[in-house]
Amino acid sequence: MFPLNQWYVGGFAHELTDKPLARTLLGRPVVIFRSGDDGVAVLEDRCCHRSVPLSCGILDGGGIRCGYHGLLYDGSGACIEIPGQVKIPGKARVAAYPAVIRDEVIWVWFGDASGTQPHCEPPAIPAHSNPRYQHKTGVVHYRAPYQLIHDNLLDLSHVGYVHGKTIGGNAKVHMEAPTTVSSDENSVRVVRWMKASTPPATYTAAWPFKGLVDRWQEIDFHLNHLQIFTGAVDVGAESLENPERGGFHMRGFHGVTPETETSSHYFWTMSASAHPEQPDNIDLVYQQTAQTFEEDRVIIEEQYRNMRQFAGAPQVDIHVDAGANRARRIIAVRTAA
Amino acid sequence: MFPLNQWYVGGFAHELTDKPLARTLLGRPVVIFRSGDDGVAVLEDRCCHRSVPLSCGILDGGGIRCGYHGLLYDGSGACIEIPGQVKIPGKARVAAYPAVIRDEVIWVWFGDASGTQPHCEPPAIPAHSNPRYQHKTGVVHYRAPYQLIHDNLLDLSHVGYVHGKTIGGNAKVHMEAPTTVSSDENSVRVVRWMKASTPPATYTAAWPFKGLVDRWQEIDFHLNHLQIFTGAVDVGAESLENPERGGFHMRGFHGVTPETETSSHYFWTMSASAHPEQPDNIDLVYQQTAQTFEEDRVIIEEQYRNMRQFAGAPQVDIHVDAGANRARRIIAVRTAA
Amino acid sequence: MFPLNQWYVGGFAHELTDKPLARTLLGRPVVIFRSGDDGVAVLEDRCCHRSVPLSCGILDGGGIRCGYHGLLYDGSGACIEIPGQVKIPGKARVAAYPAVIRDEVIWVWFGDASGTQPHCEPPAIPAHSNPRYQHKTGVVHYRAPYQLIHDNLLDLSHVGYVHGKTIGGNAKVHMEAPTTVSSDENSVRVVRWMKASTPPATYTAAWPFKGLVDRWQEIDFHLNHLQIFTGAVDVGAESLENPERGGFHMRGFHGVTPETETSSHYFWTMSASAHPEQPDNIDLVYQQTAQTFEEDRVIIEEQYRNMRQFAGAPQVDIHVDAGANRARRIIAVRTAA
CATH class of the missing domain: 3.90.380.10 (Naphthalene 1,2-dioxygenase Alpha Subunit; Chain A, domain 1)
Structure with missing residues (x-):
């Protein structure tokens, strides 16, 4: 049990490279990677297909691709490609946590319910x-x-x-x-x-x-x-x-x-x-x-x-x-x- | 829980040397060794006296001798010698699993009750x-x-x-x-x-x-x-x-x-x-x-x-x-x- | 569960140096150190303040000083100094176990209640x-x-x-x-x-x-x-x-x-x-x-x-x-x- 509805430090900006960063925060395994220009994505570290950690995969065009069967996720946690399959089921997604980089620090928001959005800025350093x-x-x-x-x-x-x-x-x-x-x-x-x-x-x-x-x-x-x-x-x-x-x-x-x-x-x-x-x-x-x-x-x-x-x-x-x-x-x- | 009354692979024939082979199969620690001309024995890996693994002992005349006090078991799991003691109690035995070598593979039969015998040949390779x-x-x-x-x-x-x-x-x-x-x-x-x-x-x-x-x-x-x-x-x-x-x-x-x-x-x-x-x-x-x-x-x-x-x-x-x-x-x- | 109201071996005299000796005996982590001329002290290995092992501290004038905030204990387990604080609370103490060195062996008495004293000498060797x-x-x-x-x-x-x-x-x-x-x-x-x-x-x-x-x-x-x-x-x-x-x-x-x-x-x-x-x-x-x-x-x-x-x-x-x-x-x- 930890206080929720607040920002926590997830790491430093310089830790983000061309490889996914795996880390467990507040008991939840997440994968952290750059997404978009200055953005950072923090997703549940689990492919929705067979549970392989997404952090075992590769970064691909601002998203992350599973290393087992190639499912591709965007920064919001939605699966946007299943190789060899046309239809993508609606439940093919993983949880995403709001995250920002400020003053070189990666801040991650943990709310008390799925989808909760931050109600404040993370601290300045x-x-x-x-x-x-x-x-x-x-x-x-x-x-x-x-x-x-x-x-x-x-x-x-x-x-x-x-x-x-x-x-x-x-x-x-x-x-x-x-x-x-x-x-x-x-x-x-x-x-x-x-x-x-x-x-x-x-x-x-x-x-x-x-x-x-x-x-x-x-x-x-x-x-x-x-x-x-x-x-x-x-x-x-x-x-x-x-x-x-x-x-x-x-x-x-x-x-x-x-x-x-x-x-x-x-x-x-x-x-x-x-x-x-x-x-x-x-x-x-x-x-x-x-x-x-x-x-x-x-x-x-x-x-x-x-x-x-x-x-x-x-x-x-x-x-x-x-x-x-x-x-x-x-x-x-x-x-x- | 695993399917029973079937053969499982216990190893390869070339793994059998002049030392006992210890392995756990289906949650049961067993010791595997050559017994007889082309035979292989698979016994519960436990001396019935003080529970030392039989695999810590030595192979002796087609049987296996415990490395602690020298009790000797044959390939059927029966204790056939207790050094320094004439009488061998009837309960001095350990479980044995039917096993054969076919096409270089050691196959072990796991039945749903003690003493169950195989009702088929193991597969050919x-x-x-x-x-x-x-x-x-x-x-x-x-x-x-x-x-x-x-x-x-x-x-x-x-x-x-x-x-x-x-x-x-x-x-x-x-x-x-x-x-x-x-x-x-x-x-x-x-x-x-x-x-x-x-x-x-x-x-x-x-x-x-x-x-x-x-x-x-x-x-x-x-x-x-x-x-x-x-x-x-x-x-x-x-x-x-x-x-x-x-x-x-x-x-x-x-x-x-x-x-x-x-x-x-x-x-x-x-x-x-x-x-x-x-x-x-x-x-x-x-x-x-x-x-x-x-x-x-x-x-x-x-x-x-x-x-x-x-x-x-x-x-x-x-x-x-x-x-x-x-x-x-x-x-x-x-x-x- | 072990027999109590008896001596157990805690170590050898030559193991006592200018550093505390940490050891767990009968499930109880203790710290062992020389105290007094030929004496030996055996205390519960826990500072009463924030639970740091006393064995992480230093020996000081026959007692032992915690390595975190400097609380000093004598050989009876009583805290006798809290740096920066005048009053020492009565409950600022840890359990002590009677101990003697005989024929180079450190003997420690474990009684069935706190404070029980030995009713016999430890064995001679x-x-x-x-x-x-x-x-x-x-x-x-x-x-x-x-x-x-x-x-x-x-x-x-x-x-x-x-x-x-x-x-x-x-x-x-x-x-x-x-x-x-x-x-x-x-x-x-x-x-x-x-x-x-x-x-x-x-x-x-x-x-x-x-x-x-x-x-x-x-x-x-x-x-x-x-x-x-x-x-x-x-x-x-x-x-x-x-x-x-x-x-x-x-x-x-x-x-x-x-x-x-x-x-x-x-x-x-x-x-x-x-x-x-x-x-x-x-x-x-x-x-x-x-x-x-x-x-x-x-x-x-x-x-x-x-x-x-x-x-x-x-x-x-x-x-x-x-x-x-x-x-x-x-x-x-x-x-x-």
Whole structure:
């Protein structure tokens, strides 16, 4: 059970090639392919004839042709050719999901009934076209439910323990940082400031800080993705309340989409600011970002494996859970609706 | 549930060595070994003492000896020696299945009750001893129910899509070829002619055709195997109605045996005619035959994986399904009996 | 279901390093680590906060710190620090199991209720400190229930069939050896003598026997381990009734602990006597011991795999089963209690 009538991330535009892309989203196997000029089609990944995955077939003139007996489907899911047969039965079609590409992200609409159309635009990801930043992307498969990834991203106190070699820094400083949590019925915002703190390894590699820094973490959770803005300026150099502040910026996009009830896709981009005097160091930021997300995957999959081992064991809340718990309540309300 | 009181293919004679052969047939693990001069024994693969597979033991004087405590069984399944013990309890025995070797094929009888004896001979495979042909064999394991393999073999319209590089040829010609289907209560025959068609790659490699060919596919489905006769002559050179016609011949034997409800054994031989001027090219025919069956395995296993993903999804019949659907009805009637 | 209120082997002291040791015992995932001077702690392997395995964390001052958010636990299972939070809730704790190290073996107490304390000492393994012997250890994981390993160790008639190349020797001699079986409510003793028999390969490699030997096997089964004393003297040289007899000795310790209902840990040591004239040959004894236990693992896992294939199939008892059947009855009575 997942919240419906909303957009989910299905992948990145650059994943679409001359081959079909097979992926399971919200428990439904789909095939994703370019259809039309800038369009993208997302169909149920099943030929209506003998159930072979359409993703085993080939792209053909904006549609997709089954690799077993050649049935051809257009982007709406209708079968438009059965080789060797004149009449095409009306029921020869598969489900199609509304989909668009915006800011390099493939968004797919999952409604609560067949044929439901989107009632809103998918979110913009402005960092992807902000000339101040370069960005790179990654796709990580998780053998864990997607809300465990939300929990992780909404609670950046773990970075001192899990990511000590990269973006972490002193664990105690993280755990004791003043944190504010705010929310409405669709989103949660968590802001943490670590003033006059020692910059972590990734920051000092990327940016020539003079010494201590004023560091921030601004986490914005939405039902279908998170945007996390982190960074630092030399201590006292600028107000952390200034939205136009300079310094080293890392703007993360985190598309967390259920694959099944027990597995997930994690589509991420990292948009970071290169310092003009050391532009090559930005590669290190991406490498360490990828390493960081791999560290998260390992511990979250271990966590989920253990949750099944200890099914029903109680959990004790601590101070860092406020943001994650609000996000869970929002999803619970939306799923029940 | 499978049709009982019939022979199934358990393997090939050349698979029997000085080691026991373990195989699961119709959901029953069995051990197969030579017993007596030309005989073959097929026993339940379980020592009656502590359930160790007999196939972990050794062959000993026409019987099989358990590798744990040395109990010796003869080809009828009776325990005939318990080392260190004089008396052999009457219940010290395991089930035995009637089995014979004919034309290099091991046939095993599965009755509807213990001890049921065969009421007919197993089928002959005359191509195996026809001096006109050479033949080679293969054993393929399928993670798919056996009737999906029947479907595939009874519908050779798929060869244009799945086997384009070898025996396929033009997909549209295949899909539009005139096809006749006939059947009785135990068999189905599908005949397709593709006159004046372009020979596929395997054919031109094996035989010096002058140009276009008259090509045929004759599929004979039986409850425990299929025999498929395909080939071609130079266009107009001979009547396709002449059973003694020349040209390039490929005679396939296809023993399709359930391993379990969800997996299968596919025992095949290909008997082909080498052209006297280019006898070495026959090796290519076998290589491409093996490649073809591997291509089928990939798509059928994907099909079955997807059928489980979309359990209960309806399927739309098309024109090529006539033969396969009759075979399914025959098996359904026999299974219910 | 396993007998409770008793010690089980959890591992060997030398397995404890500066990293936590994760292991599942009796279906319960635990983390094992040194705590205090000679102490060992065994805790439920689950942080009470978000269920991450504590074994993914680090050892810290005699306790263990979770690798996700830094919660610190002492050896009693109490959480004694939550970074960034002053108050520690009373329920912030995990289960702890009483554990001691004796004669290099880690013993863990599993009671029938939380907090149950041991009412006896764990067993001594005197061979581990007997200057007459050297010993080596091994840990083998079994995909089979632990009582199948008991069956194997209590019935050394199988060594002729399974271990023909090492400790086996003539299979018929083993199967026909006079055997006495005695038992009480907690233990079984099986003694077998093979007088004037040919020594097996391992024995002749380790010890300069003159020819035939008087060979013995003394198996002592206890609820949580077995000790098996085997060896040989030159034929007629000494009475096998003399507990101080010389010759070649192999004293095996066999800690068999359920991992789950269907898998097991097998912790073994072999204490053997090196002959003064050929002390280097003792290495061969250990190599062949390890090979022997690997041969057992293969056949027992095949046995269990087959028992599931043939679920419910009857088993026929033979003469060698007397000891194993008594051990099974003892465990059945204790499990029911």
